[in-house]
Structure formats: C-alpha cells, structure tokens
Amino acid sequence: MGRSDASRNDDIEAAVGDALGQIAGASTLEDLRAVSAGLTGKKGRLARLKAALGGIADIEERKTLGMLVNEALATVTGAVAARENELVRTSLAARVAAERIDVTEIAVGAAGSERRGRLHLVTQATERLEDVFIGLGFRIAEGPEVESDFYNFEALNMPPSHPARSMWDTLFVETDPPGSVVLRTHTSPVQIRVMQEWPPPIYAVMPGRVFRRDTPDATHMPVFHQIEGLVIDRGITFADLAGTIEAFTKAFFGSDFTSRLRPSYFPFTEPSAEFDIRRPDGSWIELGGCGMVHPHVLQAGGLDPDEWSGFAFGFGIDRMAKERHGVADLREMYSNDIRFLGQFP
Ligand code: FA5
Numbered sequence: 001m002g003r004s005d006a007s008r009n010d011d012i013e014a015a016v017g018d019a020l021g022q023i024a025g026a027s028t029l030e031d032l033r034a035v036s037a038g039l040t041g042k043k044g045r046l047a048r049l050k051a052a053l054g055g056i057a058d059i060e061e062r063k064t065l066g067m068l069v070n071e072a073l074a075t076v077t078g079a080v081a082a083r084e085n086e087l088v089r090t091s092l093a094a095r096v097a098a099e100r101i102d103v104t105e106i107a108v109g110a111a112g113s114e115r116r117g118r119l120h121l122v123t124q125a126t127e128r129l130e131d132v133f134i135g136l137g138f139r140i141a142e143g144p145e146v147e148s149d150f151y152n153f154e155a156l157n158m159p160p161s162h163p164a165r166s167m168w169d170t171l172f173v174e175t176d177p178p179g180s181v182v183l184r185t186h187t188s189p190v191q192i193r194v195m196q197e198w199p200p201p202i203y204a205v206m207p208g209r210v211f212r213r214d215t216p217d218a219t220h221m222p223v224f225h226q227i228e229g230l231v232i233d234r235g236i237t238f239a240d241l242a243g244t245i246e247a248f249t250k251a252f253f254g255s256d257f258t259s260r261l262r263p264s265y266f267p268f269t270e271p272s273a274e275f276d277i278r279r280p281d282g283s284w285i286e287l288g289g290c291g292m293v294h295p296h297v298l299q300a301g302g303l304d305p306d307e308w309s310g311f312a313f314g315f316g317i318d319r320m321a322k323e324r325h326g327v328a329d330l331r332e333m334y335s336n337d338i339r340f341l342g343q344f345p
Helices: 003-025 029-040 045-055 059-098 121-135 163-167 189-197 238-253 295-300 317-325 330-334
Strands: 146-148 181-183 202-211 223-233 258-266 269-278 284-293 309-316
Touching: 003 029, 003 045, 003 059, 029 045, 029 059, 045 059, 121 202, 121 223, 121 238, 121 317, 163 258, 189 202, 189 223, 189 295, 223 238, 223 284, 223 317, 238 258, 238 269, 238 284, 238 309, 238 317, 258 284, 269 309, 284 295, 284 317, 309 317, 317 330
Parallel strands: none
Antiparallel strands: 146 181, 202 223, 223 309, 258 269, 269 284, 284 309
16 A cells, blocks of 8 residues: 555545544534535545545555445444434433423422312313202212113114114114113213102203214314203293203303204204303304203103103203313313313313
8 A cells, every 4th residue: 555545544534533523513413414414425525535536546456445435434324323313312301301290299389389280171160060050959960871772762762763863973882782782972861860760850960971973173072071951840841941041051151141042853852952152252152952851751761741841951061161261172171281281270
C-alpha cells in the first residue's frame, strides 16, 4: 500500500469517527434522521470517498479500499440503527412515565384536602334521576339484565314472530331452545316483574343497563342505560303522563327546559308517544318513549284492565347525561380517559 493509500485509509477512519460522533450526538429521532441522511446519502463523505475510488488505477488497491469504504458504510448504518432503537426506547419510556396513573395515589391538595375519585357521569345521572323520581313519590325497582323472551317481548304484547320485535336489534344468549334467553333490549320487562310482585297502586322507576346490536356512534352505544317508569292506579289518564313528564323535565334539566309528546308506536302502550325536551336555545332532542299501558300488558302483569289503568315511560340515561353536561359524543363517556371523566365533579 502506497502513501496515498494510507492517507485514503485515514480519511475513511476519520469519516467513520466523525459519523459515529454525529450519530451519538443526535438527541431526537428527527435529528437522527437528518444526520443519517447526511452520512449515508450520495453527498456524504463516505459516498464521495467511494466515488473517488474510480480514479485508482491499481485494481487490487481499488478492491481493498472499496471493501474498507463498504465496511465503513455498514458500521455507520449499524450505528444509526442502534441509536434509533435507543431513542425509540427512551421516548417510549418518557411517554409511559408522563402518562402514568398511580391508582394507589392519594394526592394531597394545597389546603391539605384529599383529592378523591368521582362517580361516572352515567352513575351520577342515574342517582339524580332516582332522587327526582323519589321526590315525585316513586319507588325504585330493578330487574335482571339476562332476561327471558317472555319478559322482554311476549308479556309486552309481542308474541313470537310479532313484527315489532325487529324494533330492537337483539343479542341472544346461546340456549336450548335457541332464542329463549336474551340480553334485555330495554328496561320495559321490569314493568311486568313489578306488576307481578307489587300490589297496585304502583309508582315505580326501574333504572338499568340494556343491550342492543347497535353500532357505536355519537348518540348510540351497544351497551347503554335506561330508566323505566310505571304508574298503575285507578283512573290514570294521558294527562297524568304528560304532567309527570313535564314536572320531571323541569326538575332534572332546569326550569328553562320544557317537554313535548309526539305520537309514536310501541306494542306495549296504547296510545304511544315519543318524548322530546326543548333546550333553552329552542332546539329539540328525543329522549325516550312512553304511553298508556296496553291492556294485554296489564293482564300479563296479573292486573284487571277494567279496574286499573296506567302509564309507562323509558328514557335513555346516557343521552340525558350527555345532554345535561354538553358532551358531544356518547363514546367519550366510555373512553375511560381520566382527563375526560375528571371534568364532571
Ligand atoms: C324503548 O326502548 C321503549 N322500551 C321505551 C318505552 C318504555 C316506550 C315504556 C313506552 C313505554 P326506544 O328503543 O326508542 O324505546 O329507546 C328509548 C330511548 O333509549 C331512546 O329514546 C334513546 O334515548 C335511548 N337509546 C336507544 N338506543 C340507544 C343506544 N344505542 N345508545 C344510547 N341510547 C339509546
């Protein structure tokens, strides 16, 4: 190897040394990408050394130096990859540390007060609804989430194959015979259970979780909550239903809200209506269904329709919570993001 070879050799070593220094100095992935492009790109020092090899007349010399340049390039590429790994790992660790939630933490506030957890928005709304209805003279009842076809449909005036069953996209539990057990699609089956268990007069609300094959969107969830209402007494009329809904609207949403009933259809009430509330800005939103309890439903509950009459309603609790707190999208309430949930004391 002549003198010029030795100096070329030194050049390669110097270029590698310099490259390794730059790689180690890159403190972010963006830095590293820029450094790496400069080192291994066509205009990089090693690329220029490689291009200069063409001018060496001695084939053996060219070969040896060519190998050295290629090795140098491989060393640089390997160092870039190793540094990239390192930076990804540290940035991930930093993110995990920043977003870490210590579930055992009890933070002490400035005044020494304990920071405490909060009830979920839907739990808060359910408790408020219960308070409002207890204030109006109602009692609370509950029923099972896994329900028989009888209570979810048949006793509600929907015999097998009744077309109105398709109003609810039902999730079935695998049973023999198939279709005899469902995840309840609404809280209305609790009406029947209450009628069968409690002697009239009945003034009851039944909150709970319900299930449908609905695709999640801003106003729909496949698992959501309803509150059912049932009033059974002598001489109950549609005016009692409208009055109760208006009283409830003002008590729950505030005196600047008002309600309206629109004709609708449910197999278990006749007549039936949809219940909307009017926001202070004049816009309307649908919250649930209601109506006078159908005579067949009273009979399924063991009551004589000639003696007793009543009304029922079923509201979506999640939509009420969404409305009360101005949440844009129902899905946010189930994202389990503590920063979202923490906004509602
Ligand atoms: C019913 O479920 C009837 N059982 C209501 C009823 C009870 C009528 C008693 C008459 C007498 P509907 O399918 O419309 O009706 O649901 C009632 C309310 O539940 C809706 O107005 C809406 O507020 C809410 N809701 C329905 N589907 C969803 C969903 N996928 N996600 C969130 N809320 C929903």
